[in-house]
Amino acid sequence: MTQARLLLVDDEPAFRSLASRWLSDSGYTVETAADLASAREVVRHFDADLMLLDLSLPPTFDPMTTLAAVPEFASRPVIILTGHGDRELALEAIRQGAWDFLAKPIDPDMLAVVVRRALSKHQLEKELLQLKRGLGKEQALSRLIGASPSMEAIRALVQRIAATDVRVLVTGPSGTGKEVISRALHDLSQRASGPFISVHCGAIPADLLESELFGHTKGAFTGADRERPGLLKLADGGTLFLDEIGEMPLPMQVKLLRVLQEGTFYPVGGRELQHINVRLVSATNANLLDKVAEGSFREDLYYRIKGVTIETRALSERPEDIPQLLRYFLDQWQVKMNMPSPSPSAEALDWFISRPWPGNVRELRSTLESVAAVSQGRVMTMEDIALLHPQSRSRSVAALDSQDQSLEAQVRALEIRLLSQALQDCNGNRTHAALQLGLSRQGLLKKMERYGLD
Numbered sequence: 001m002t003q004a005r006l007l008l009v010d011d012e013p014a015f016r017s018l019a020s021r022w023l024s025d026s027g028y029t030v031e032t033a034a035d036l037a038s039a040r041e042v043v044r045h046f047d048a049d050l051m052l053l054d055l056s057l058p059p060t061f062d063p064m065t066t067l068a069a070v071p072e073f074a075s076r077p078v079i080i081l082t083g084h085g086d087r088e089l090a091l092e093a094i095r096q097g098a099w100d101f102l103a104k105p106i107d108p109d110m111l112a113v114v115v116r117r118a119l120s121k122h123q124l125e126k127e128l129l130q131l132k133r134g135l136g137k138e139q140a141l142s143r144l145i146g147a148s149p150s151m152e153a154i155r156a157l158v159q160r161i162a163a164t165d166v167r168v169l170v171t172g173p174s175g176t177g178k179e180v181i182s183r184a185l186h187d188l189s190q191r192a193s194g195p196f197i198s199v200h201c202g203a204i205p206a207d208l209l210e211s212e213l214f215g216h217t218k219g220a221f222t223g224a225d226r227e228r229p230g231l232l233k234l235a236d237g238g239t240l241f242l243d244e245i246g247e248m249p250l251p252m253q254v255k256l257l258r259v260l261q262e263g264t265f266y267p268v269g270g271r272e273l274q275h276i277n278v279r280l281v282s283a284t285n286a287n288l289l290d291k292v293a294e295g296s297f298r299e300d301l302y303y304r305i306k307g308v309t310i311e312t313r314a315l316s317e318r319p320e321d322i323p324q325l326l327r328y329f330l331d332q333w334q335v336k337m338n339m340p341s342p343s344p345s346a347e348a349l350d351w352f353i354s355r356p357w358p359g360n361v362r363e364l365r366s367t368l369e370s371v372a373a374v375s376q377g378r379v380m381t382m383e384d385i386a387l388l389h390p391q392s393r394s395r396s397v398a399a400l401d402s403q404d405q406s407l408e409a410q411v412r413a414l415e416i417r418l419l420s421q422a423l424q425d426c427n428g429n430r431t432h433a434a435l436q437l438g439l440s441r442q443g444l445l446k447k448m449e450r451y452g453l454d
């Protein structure tokens with residue numbers, strides 16, 4: 001900490017040279033400035049960790065203006081130095097964000113203590129913030145489950161673009177995690193402490209969508225008995241998630257385009273222009289370019305919302321995600337139901353992996369939860385599944401039946417089935433299972449890791 005850099009701003013040359021000698025003797029690197037204009041110049045080349053600021057600098061500013069004058073110090077400690085009679089001003093400066101104050105004449109020992117304490121407290125706060133951010137990031141990404149190359153690529157892209165304010169369009173079939181991805185983008189962004197507002201454009205009747213999004217004034221229409229802010233305003237400072245944007249009516253698309261171009265809008269019935277600062281993430285399971293071609297989606301809006309496009313895949317194209325998803329949902333189910341965690345038998349796992357899941361992860365999750373409820377926290381068997389799905393047949397027939405899946409996906413599904421079966425036959429003994437499969441132990445472990453089977 002003794003290598004810290006300090007900036008001393010004081011208009012008295014004698015005090016500047018004396019105090020800067022005291023501080024240099026304590027091991028700090030010190031630069032000085034006689035006024036705020038020179039202080040601003042100094043911070044351009046000198047990345048100071050702390051500023052000592054004489055409040056009685058002429059002309060006497062109000063503390064708020066003084067502190068704001070060097071914006072680099074918005075989040076770094078500022079210690080106020082005051083002359084006689086400036087106590088009120090100093091207290092006000094502390095209320096406005098300064099860390100501490102020292103009254104002149106300054107005692108060198110006291111100065112050293114106050115500087116050291118401010119620097120170490122600031123360092124601790126920075127570390128805590130970094131720790132919290134790191135944890136938040138890990139958690140946000142760990143909620144995006146899946147071991148397939150497609151999910152790996154999505155996680156990598158989310159991590160790259162989350163911190164930027166770039167607009168994102170998430171496309172893919174229903175139930176494939178488009179909202180989960182959008183949420184992760186928000187949680188990993190600088191806006192994470194702001195709101196995440198999700199609007200299902202298809203679920204709100206066309207005539208209500210405008211007032212829902214833009215808000216309305218009192219008396220704007222029959223039934224508007226009071227002023228109400230819209231979802232756009234509620235999303236200010238955060239992320240606005242427009243789900244099923246392809247279903248937005250054309251007149252509304254024109255209004256949204258204006259918001260995206262200008263960052264402003266009028267509430268329904270209002271004359272006061274509203275300004276907002278939101279990051280837009282949109283999602284659709286429709287092909288927007290087809291919609292543009294048929295005239296139901298505006299081309300200019302399409303290019304405004306597109307930004308970076310993230311494409312999710314149907315679950316049938318990535319069956320290797322299923323074991324991890326099952327484990328993740330079962331852990332959540334166990335916590336919610338306060339029951340022992342059920343696990344699927346090899347045959348049941350096989351059944352889950354080989355179904356085509358037209359409703360994708362959403363359907364997988366709800367089916368899994370019903371089967372878990374039937375199995376009452378025991379191992380989930382084919383008997384449990386048959387109670388809910390009497391048509392479910394033996395695993396080999398189901399596998400042959402999974403024509404909807406690509407050859408590659410079927411091969412991966414078969415591999416997962418054979419691995420799980422061998423592991424079950426060998427009571428989880430990996431060496432024996434590897435022998436049975438004709439693999440090296442290392443080879444088996446790699447495959448288990450890839451498919452989330454450990």
Ligand SMILES: Nc1ncnc2c1ncn2[C@@H]1O[C@H](COP(=O)(O)OP(=O)(O)OP(=O)(O)O)[C@@H](O)[C@H]1O
Nearest residue numbers: 143144145173174175176177178179180285361362
């Ligand atoms: N990769 C994933 N990791 C964890 N949960 C997932 C994942 N994909 C989907 N889910 C879960 O599946 C369900 C549906 O996900 P989500 O609502 O994000 O899908 P969607 O693609 O936005 O669907 P829709 O197009 O119908 O709005 C949710 O319960 C979600 O938690």
